[in-house]
Amino acid sequence: MMTATAQPRAGVSTDEVVSNLLGAVADEMLIGLIRASYSPNIKERADCSASVFDADGQTVAMASSAPLHLGALSGLVDAIRERIRRDGVQPGDAWIGNDPYVCGGTHLNDIAVVAPVVVNGEVVAFLSNLGHHADVGGRAPGSESGDNTSIFQDGLRIPPMKLADAGRVREDVIDLVLLNSRTPEERRGDLRAQLAALHIGTQRFGDVVARYGVAQLRASMAALMDATEARFRAAIRALPDGAYAADDFLDDDGLGGGPIRIATTITIAGDRIALDFNGTDGQVPSGKNMAPGGLPATVYCALKMLVDPDLPNNSGYYRAVSIVCPEGNLLNPRPPAAVGSRAMTAQILADAIFAALVPALGDHALARSGVQQGVIFAGMDPRTGRYYVDYENFAPGIGARRTKDGADCAQVHTTNTSNLPIEAFEAEFPLTIERFELIADSGGAGRLRGGLGVRRDFRIQEPTRLAVRSARQRFPALGLEGGQAGSLGSFEVLGVDGQVRRIPSTATDVPLEPGEVVIVRTPGGGGIGDPRARDRERLREDVREGRVSAAAARQIYTGASAHCRAP
Secondary structure: OOOOOOOOOOOOOHHHHHHHHHHHHHHHHHHHHHHHOOOHHHHOOOOEEEEEEEOOOOEEEEEEOOHHHOOOOHHHHHHHHHHHHHHOOOOOOEEEEOOHHHHOOOOOOEEEEEEEEEEOOEEEEEEEEEEEOOOOOOOOOOOOOOOOOOHHHOOOOOOOEEEEEOOEEOHHHHHHHHHOOOOHHHHHHHHHHHHHHHHHHHHHHHHHHHHHHHHHHHHHHHHHHHHHHHHHHHHHHOOOOEEEEEEEEEOOOOOOOOOEEEEEEEEEEOOEEEEEOOOOOEOOOOOOOOOOOHHHHHHHHHHHHHHOOOOOOOHHHHHHEEEEOOOOEOOEOOOOOOOOOHHHHHHHHHHHHHHHOHHHHHHHOEOOOOOOEEEEEEEEEOOOOEEEEEEEEEOOOOOOEOOEOOOOOOOOOOOOOOOOOHHHHHHHOOEEEEEEEEOOOOOOOOOEOOOOOEEEEEEEOOOEEEEEEOOOOOOOOOOEOOOOOOOOOEEEEEOOOOOEEEEOOOEEEEEEOOOOEEEEEOOOOOOEOOHHHOOHHHHHHHHHOOOOOHHHHHHHHHOOOOOOOOO
C-alpha cells in the first residue's frame, strides 16, 4: 500500500522511486486483469499486457506477458489523444479499440482499453491494458485463420470508441462486441476484467500523484526515459560498428504459395542502430502479414533481448532505433490485408534479426529457434450447450546460446504466454489430452544442444472443427558453427481406422469426428558447435532424461558405429 509519508531511502533518487512506482502500477493492472478474467486465454495463458503512458503518448512503463504487444498499445493512445483534443475529456472516461490499421495493435483479437488520468481538468497520463480475446467474429472460429484473404474475414474491427463516459460504462459498445463473437459470455467477462484493471491502475496512479505531485511526476517520467535512452545507447556503442544481414523464411504464404523471405540489414553506427527490411517479400494474400504496429514491437523486443534484457520497458530506447520498411511489404502491408496470424511471422522476423547480429554479439549470440504451432478447436460443448473456442499456441524449443543449451518447450521471442494446463483445458473444453511430452532428438545437436519441441495429443469427444497455422514445418531452425538444425513441426490426425493423415501447415475448418486424435508436434531449436565436442557427462544426462536417444548419442554425438554402447 502506498503511503503519503514514505520517502526515498538514502542514495535513491526520487526519479528512481517514481519509476518503480509506475512499474508497479502496470504490474498491478496486469495481475488484476489475469485474476479477474473469464477466458482461459487470459486467466490461464496470460495473453495480455498493461502499460502506463505519459501525456504525450510515450510508453513509461509496461508489464507484458506477450512482448509482441511492446509498443503496439501506443497507437491507440495516439488516436485517443486526437479525440480528446477534439471532444474534451472527463475523469472516468475510457476508450476501446482493436483495429491494427487505426489503433496501432497487431491483430483484431487484441482488444485494448485506455483511460486518461485527469488531474484538475488536465490529462497527465494514460493507462491501458490489452487482452487477447479468443474469438472476435470473422470467417472462422478463433478469428485468426492464416488463410484469410482480408481483414474483413479476421473479425470485428473496432475504431477508437468511448467505452465509458465519466465512469458510466457504455453497454451498447459492449453489446457490439458480444454480438460479433461466438463466445459472448467470455467476451463480457474479459471486457469487465479489463475495465476493472483500469480502475486498479487509476487508483494506484492517483496515489503516486498525491505523493509527489504532477510536476515531479512529469519530471521523473522524462528522466526515466532519458536514462533508458542513455543506457541503451551505451550498450550499442559497445558493439562493433558495421552492417549485418540475414534472412529466414515462412514456409508458405498461407494459401499454398511461397516460401516467403524475411530479410534484414542492420547497421550499427556509434550509438544508433538502423534496421532495413527492403529485402523482405511483399505482402501476401493471407493473414500472415505483419500489422504495421507489429514490426516496431518485434524490433524493440528483439533488440532489448539481445542488447540489454534488463532495460526498462519504455519509449526511451526507441529513440536510438530507426526502421525502414516500404509500404506493401509483408511487414508493412496496405489495408485491407489480413493480419490475424502475424505471430509466426514475428517470430521468424526476430530470428532473422538475431541471426544478423551473431557476428556482433559474442557470447550473447543465439541459434535460431522453433516457432509456436497455433491450434484452434471449436464446436458445441454438450456439458453447457454453448459454443466454445479453444485458442492455443504450443511452445517450441529455443536455440542454443554460446554459453548454454536452448530451453525446452518455451515460447520464443515475441510471445511469453503459458501452455494451458491439462487440468484447466479438460475442465473448460470437451476434449481429452492423452499425451504431453518432450520430443527426443528434436533439439539441434551441438556442443550446446538446441531446446526440444513438444508433442501434445488431443482425443476428440464431440464433432469438432480445427484451424491451424504455423511456421518451421518446412524451414527448420538452423544451428551455428557446426551445430545442427532443430526438428520440424507437424500437424497430424490419427483416424479411428488407425490411418494417419497430415494436416497442412495452414488450414481452416478441418472437420474432426469423435474418436480421432490430433497430434501436434512443435519444432526444436538449433544447436551451436560440433556435436562431437559436447561434454560427455552432459550427453549421458541427456540420454538418461530422454532428451537424446541412445542411437543419436552414438551416431551424431560420438560418431561411433550403431553397435557401440551409448556414452
